Amino acid sequence: MKAINLFPLYLSFYVAVTASIISLxxxxxxxxxLSKGRSKTTDFIDTLTNLPIVLPPTVLGYYLLVLFGRxxxxxxxxxxxxxxxxxxxxxxxxxxxxxxxxxxLIKSSKTAFMEINEDYLNAARxxxxxxxxxxxxxxxxxxxxxxxxxxxxxxVRALGDFGTTLMVSGSIPGKTMTMPIAIYDxxxxxxxxxxxxxxxIMTSIAAFxxxxxxxxxxxxxKR
Amino acid sequence: MLEISFKKTLGHFILEPSFQxxxxxxxxxxxxxCGKSMTLKAISGLYSPDLGTITLNGHVLFxxxxxxxxxxxxxxxxxxxxxxxLFPHLTVHQNIAYGIKDLKADLRNKKAADIICRMxxxxxxxxxxxxxxxGQQQRAALARTLIKDxxxxxxxxxxxxxxxxxxxxxxxxLISIIQKHYNGIVxxxxxxxxxxxxICDHIMVMDEGQIFQIGTxxxxxxxxxxxxxxxxxxxxxxxxxxxxxxxxxYYILKSHDLLFKAAKTDQPINKQMTAGIRAHHIxxxxxxxxxxxxFECDIIEKIEGVFSATILVNCCGCPLQVEVxxxxxxxxxxxxxxxxxxxxxxxxxxxxxxx
Numbered sequence: 001m002k003a004i005n006l007f008p009l010y011l012s013f014y015v016a017v018t019a020s021i022i023s024l025x026x027x028x029x030x031x032x033x034l035s036k037g038r039s040k041t042t043d044f045i046d047t048l049t050n051l052p053i054v055l056p057p058t059v060l061g062y063y064l065l066v067l068f069g070r071x072x073x074x075x076x077x078x079x080x081x082x083x084x085x086x087x088x089x090x091x092x093x094x095x096x097x098x099x100x101x102x103x104x105l106i107k108s109s110k111t112a113f114m115e116i117n118e119d120y121l122n123a124a125r126x127x128x129x130x131x132x133x134x135x136x137x138x139x140x141x142x143x144x145x146x147x148x149x150x151x152x153x154x155x156v157r158a159l160g161d162f163g164t165t166l167m168v169s170g171s172i173p174g175k176t177m178t179m180p181i182a183i184y185d186x187x188x189x190x191x192x193x194x195x196x197x198x199x200x201i202m203t204s205i206a207a208f209x210x211x212x213x214x215x216x217x218x219x220x221x222k223r
Numbered sequence: 224m225l226e227i228s229f230k231k232t233l234g235h236f237i238l239e240p241s242f243q244x245x246x247x248x249x250x251x252x253x254x255x256x257c258g259k260s261m262t263l264k265a266i267s268g269l270y271s272p273d274l275g276t277i278t279l280n281g282h283v284l285f286x287x288x289x290x291x292x293x294x295x296x297x298x299x300x301x302x303x304x305x306x307x308x309l310f311p312h313l314t315v316h317q318n319i320a321y322g323i324k325d326l327k328a329d330l331r332n333k334k335a336a337d338i339i340c341r342m343x344x345x346x347x348x349x350x351x352x353x354x355x356x357x358g359q360q361q362r363a364a365l366a367r368t369l370i371k372d373x374x375x376x377x378x379x380x381x382x383x384x385x386x387x388x389x390x391x392x393x394x395x396x397l398i399s400i401i402q403k404h405y406n407g408i409v410x411x412x413x414x415x416x417x418x419x420x421x422i423c424d425h426i427m428v429m430d431e432g433q434i435f436q437i438g439t440x441x442x443x444x445x446x447x448x449x450x451x452x453x454x455x456x457x458x459x460x461x462x463x464x465x466x467x468x469x470x471x472x473y474y475i476l477k478s479h480d481l482l483f484k485a486a487k488t489d490q491p492i493n494k495q496m497t498a499g500i501r502a503h504h505i506x507x508x509x510x511x512x513x514x515x516x517x518f519e520c521d522i523i524e525k526i527e528g529v530f531s532a533t534i535l536v537n538c539c540g541c542p543l544q545v546e547v548x549x550x551x552x553x554x555x556x557x558x559x560x561x562x563x564x565x566x567x568x569x570x571x572x573x574x575x576x577x578x
Contacts, residue, residue: 117308119305119306120311122264122267122295125296126269126300126301126302127296127321127367127368127371128296128297128322128371137321141312142310
């Protein structure tokens with residue numbers, strides 16, 4: 001029996017963890033602004049952040065190629081100044097995974113932020129705290145379950161992305177082949193053991209994560 | 224001293240409060256949605272008025288003319304929210320020390336320990352808000368606010384979400400804490416005249432964003448300035464009356480077939496006035512006695528409460544609502560006949576110029 005190559009598993013984890021961290025730092029401030037805003041601009045941004053959930057992965061991949069491809073201004077700029085290539089690289093996979101997964105984090109944290117009683121924030125303001133301090137000491141601790149649930153959701157989504165990642169970073173074995181792509185690849189090549197093992201790994205991770213989210217949400221309701 | 228005069232357009236009305244408040248408790252009384260809570264929020268800086276000025280002890284907090292708008296965190300105003308808004312994820316001690324984190328640790332702990340002792344919260348330092356009783360929550364919220372020695376204390380309907388037994392206890396406790404531990408200006412927002420009367424020194428009546436009267440609590444009750452103020456302070460009976468005679472210390476008025484006497488005050492009088500009579504001020508008199516301002520009335524309806532009863536009567540063509548304590552009239556519930564004799568004390572009738 002051929003030794004099973006676990007590179008796709010490592011790459012998928014690397015991509016999903018990096019994408020989740022980027023989502024957290026980018027997504028939390030966006031979610032907070034969206035939870036506060038009632039203007040048309042925030043409604044528009046809200047729609048925009050939800051778009052990746054409903055768009056077909058290939059459409060997202062197409063946009064990312066247009067945006068970061070070697071012919072695009074951004075792609076050229078990144079390549080010439082920082083020597084960063086997006087297309088057909090793990091970096092591309094991270095960007096693809098971030099775009100498809102961030103909406104879940106934003107949605108879940110926004111809901112958690114909106115549920116915070118405005119009186120808590122006002123009380124903290126009148127007790128002399130700055131907005132940033134209030135975000136760190138009141139908003140985050142009160143809504144951490146919602147944020148945690150969003151992070152896990154976006155993590156699984158990043159881990160499982162197929163279409164967008166395939167379009168942006170391709171499926172170079174040992175370089176950009178993530179787990180979902182490897183499953184497809186193994187099945188195509190008739191390597192049943194490999195595909196079964198990968199499928200089982202993916203299923204157990206997804207089941208574990210969903211179970212965790214469920215527990216978190218149950219505890220959220222109790223409060 | 225707090226001086227306020229501002230304007231803010233709110234949906235269907237314009238909020239235009241303009242008043243001064245000195246040391247002591249000023250009650251802001253008005254129906255729900257009249258802009259009273261909004262007034263507190265504007266004073267504390269949580270909402271900005273469109274125009275006007277807010278000055279506290281000589282410091283300008285807001286001035287549209289000079290483009291001054293001090294953010295709430297720098298105003299040093301204490302605010303007690305309706306459900307106290309204690310931070311649910313922090314302990315009592317952390318809640319109380321939340322507003323003084325800029326102090327050195329030992330001073331901070333000393334101040335917190337001191338106020339925890341004064342508010343009788345010892346032993347509860349490490350409890351979370353949901354583990355506290357209503358009274359403990361109120362004391363913790365007050366401690367959190369008073370630890371900063373605020374220049375002004377705002378109380379936003381602190382009792383409206385409580386049942387009547389707890390409410391009474393908490394109200395008593397709040398009054399004693401404020402008397403003992405706070406020596407500044409207090410504004411209390413409420414829609415309950417009884418509550419306002421028990422807690423406040425002065426009362427301001429508000430509706431639809433306008434101030435209708437401001438005065439001592441007895442002025443508000445005995446000489447309402449206008450119909451709105453009378454209605455909001457709980458007056459139920461208004462009679463359109465014609466002034467027939469003016470005597471040295473009383474007037475004779477007529478409304479439908481009811482001829483009655485009202486005490487004279489120094490207010491200007493028109494021919495047509497509205498006479499206001501509070502339901503509690505009307506007394507039942509024995510059938511055989513014949514006092515002045517005593518009338519035989521037909522009972523229309525009797526609504527019995529636990530300790531008091533409301534009687535709707537037709538008094539010579541005028542509908543009146545009467546509130547009587549059951550203990551003072553134990554025989555009331557046994558009244559079989561549908562007639563009753565009522566005495567309206569002339570000095571309790573107030574006249575409002577309705578022109």
